[in-house]
Amino acid sequence: xxxxxxxxxxxxxxxxxxxxxxxxxxxxxxxxxxxxxxxxxxxxxxxxxxxxxxxxxxxxxxxxxxxxxxxxxxxxxxxxxxxxxxxxxxxxxxxxxxxxxxxxxxxxxxxxxxxxxxxxxxxxxxxxxxxxxxxxxxxxxxx
Numbered sequence: 001x002x003x004x005x006x007x008x009x010x011x012x013x014x015x016x017x018x019x020x021x022x023x024x025x026x027x028x029x030x031x032x033x034x035x036x037x038x039x040x041x042x043x044x045x046x047x048x049x050x051x052x053x054x055x056x057x058x059x060x061x062x063x064x065x066x067x068x069x070x071x072x073x074x075x076x077x078x079x080x081x082x083x084x085x086x087x088x089x090x091x092x093x094x095x096x097x098x099x100x101x102x103x104x105x106x107x108x109x110x111x112x113x114x115x116x117x118x119x120x121x122x123x124x125x126x127x128x129x130x131x132x133x134x135x136x137x138x139x140x141x142x143x
Contacts (some may be wrong), residue, residue, distance in 0.1 A: 003042050004139040007077045008126050011079055016105065018044065019066045020119075023055035028120055029059065036105050038098065042141075044119040045090070045098040045110065056085045056116075059070035064119060079128055094118075 003009070020029045031054045033046040044066070048055050058064060064087045069080035090098050098116050103109055126137040 002139075003039065004121075004124050007128065008027075008081065008124055008137055008139060009037065009072075011081060011126060011128075012044075015068045015070070018046075018066045018068045020046075020054055021067075022054045024057045024060055025045055029057060034039040034106055036071045036098075036101050039103055039133055042120060044085075045102055045116055047102065047116055049113045051116055055094045056113075058117070059095070066113075075133065077130060079126070079130065081124055083119075083121040083124045085119045085123070087119045092120050100126065110130065117129065119143045 004012075015028060016033050016034055016036075018035050019030050020033050021028060023029060031052075033044040033048060035044045037044050041136075063084065065082065065084045067080060067082045068077065095116055098118065099114065102114070103117065121139075122141040124139045126139075128135045128137055
């Protein structure tokens with residue numbers, strides 16, 4: 001399995017909120033979620049309860065997209081990623097591993113029983129204006 005290059009994963013690790021996009025019946029929806037990223041698994045991990053609109057939509061259509069952006073008004077500093085991937089509810093040993101990583105970053109989450117979800121990206125596009133205006137770094141999962 002190929003992994004995204006370090007400039008992409010470094011950016012992902014510097015942030016902690018992504019915008020998640022789902023859809024049902026051809027009607028799009030977005031929400032924001034706190035996340036962690038586990039490099040060796042190329043996996044975003046986030047928590048959300050059953051019964052929320054985005055979870056219902058992920059269960060019906062697990063292919064989702066998302067974005068992480070650096071907020072800046074300085075064009076030369078613009079950075080962000082857009083990604084697509086498959087979402088799934090975590091369980092078993094993978095849940096335990098992801099929970100440890102998640103609680104290390106967000107210890108207050110230990111006060112609640114968490115439902116953890118993963119997104120394994122299959123495509124990531126990073127806009128990286130610090131490398132030059134309009135520079136794009138593209139990563140695609142090996143098929």
